[in-house]
Amino acid sequence: MTPDDVDALTSPAGRALLAELAGTEAEDPVALAARLRRAGHDPALAALATTQSRLRARAASKFGPRAQDLLLTAAGAEQATRAVVAAEHARRFAAAGVRRVADLGCGVGADSLAFLDAGLDVLAVDADPVTAAVAAHNLGRPVRCADVTAGVVDELGPGDGAWFDPARRTSGGRRLFDPEATSPPLSFVLATAARVPATGAKLAPGLPHDLVPAGAEAQWTSVDGEVVECALWSGPLARPGTGRSARVVRGGPSGAAVVEVDDTDLPVADVGPVGEFLHEPDGAVIRAGLVARVAADLGGRLVDETIAYVTTDTGLTSPLTRAFRVLEVLPFGLKPLRARLRALDVGTLTVKKRGTAVDPDQLRRQLALKGSRPATIVLTRVAGRQSVLVVEPVSP
CATH class of the missing domain: 3.30.2130 (VC0802-like)
Known part of the structure; x- marks a missing residue:
């Protein structure tokens, strides 16, 4: 996708075609393309809109009904935070008294949407022009296209918080497991936390325990049995006395049931024979x-x-x-x-x-x-x- 493609999809013709394609994701792609040609739709726009319609259908498991109003990229839809998890991110910032969150590496805007839903102001930033344009549509407000390590943090002041979702894949799609190989690296996130106390980050579930700084909280979250992230919380976002916690969400996009457990007064487990x-x-x-x-x-x-x-x-x-x-x-x-x-x-x-x-x-x-x-x-x-x-x- 290019910025011109985003413009085409958000044009009156693009919006009308996307609305027409809602619910057609199960149709045979060849038959659907032929039907759109017979109806006189521009082939290039039809191809873009068909791809977008299918991305929206797949993203419904993350965003619920809201997915039908979003613009998505394939990578952005895959890496976006589930709505039920993003809502917890927003709750942490709101509970800490943060008024504005800098979403640094906002992707298609999943977390920023949750921040806005929670009544927080948002400064959304992404380095990729297409992703920034997609996020701007989804948020209904401008998104800054910039390198998040190039001075944005210096603009933050009292009452602001910072949220990171570092890119964990190479340009070729290979997954990165070293926190220092992500963009931005973990060291930059920690340096930001030293300047902006209310800093959080969505990290890979494989984060080693010894990389969790003293005074911070690392929370691993699963949704319907799948471990989706390790969120690192610092300053007022971390719960006092808790270094590691788990959040288990069950019930699909709405998160019907949520259970949390942490390492406060963690006991030593007994070992013994298999019981019933x-x-x-x-x-x-x-x-x-x-x-x-x-x-x-x-x-x-x-x-x-x-x-x-x-x-x-x-x-x-x-x-x-x-x-x-x-x-x-x-x-x-x-x-x-x-x-x-x-x-x-x-x-x-x-x-x-x-x-x-x-x-x-x-x-x-x-x-x-x-x-x-x-x-x-x-x-x-x-x-x-x-x-x-x-x-x-x-x-x-």
Whole structure:
């Protein structure tokens, strides 16, 4: 997409065509293109609008109904913050008394929309001209096209906050895992926090714990089981006494249920034998290093000191875990496992794993099961031994 393409899509003809294409994303693309040609639409505009319509449909899982009014780029739609997560970002700034947020690397404007919804003023900045133009449409206000490291932070004063969403991919689309390789790098974010206390940043979920500065809070967030970010909060945005926290959101774009847990008075987890139930902690809990908190809340223990599985003897459940009833515990071995699963008439096998190099697809091929019943197994270590747990899900 180019700036001219943005102008075309926001022209009266472009807007009318986008409205006409709403709900057509399931149509065959060739048939749709032919229909638009017969209707006399400009082919170039039709191609742009069709692509935009499909991006909007895919983005509905992040933005809900609002997606139908947004302009999007493919990369921007993929990397944009989900609305339910952006709302939490905005809540933090508003609760800290921030009046204006500089959204530094605003992308298509997902976080800026949430800031505006929360009644905050926004200075939106992005270095890419097309992305800035798209964001300006989405926000209904100008977006500055500039390098966020080139003096923008110096304009911020009392009552202002800074929000970063560093680019974590190369121009070729390769994902970057080193926080210092992102744009801007983590060091620039931390330098900004030293000048603008109310600074937050959306970082990759793989952020090492030792990179979290003293006095800051790192919050890992999952949405419907997918870990989507680690937000780093500094100054008044961080909760006192909390260095690491997890936020688990379930219920789709609206976030019907939200549960948080943190490292305040974090206990040491016990380790013991497998009980009647196995609990798989949410990925955000694991990333935040808070499995011991979940184990304590459930009155449970770890199956192995290096493995993030919790076991209990009672049916108590938690919104921070997925629970399974343990049917059998077996030592790992291909032949005895095959024999046992065939004896159980298993044909469809769900394989969960942690702490093992076994490839689930290869294992299914090797087992060659032909039975009529489904089953779930967990491959993991129990007290240091490679083991297989035959389990069944517990309804929430």
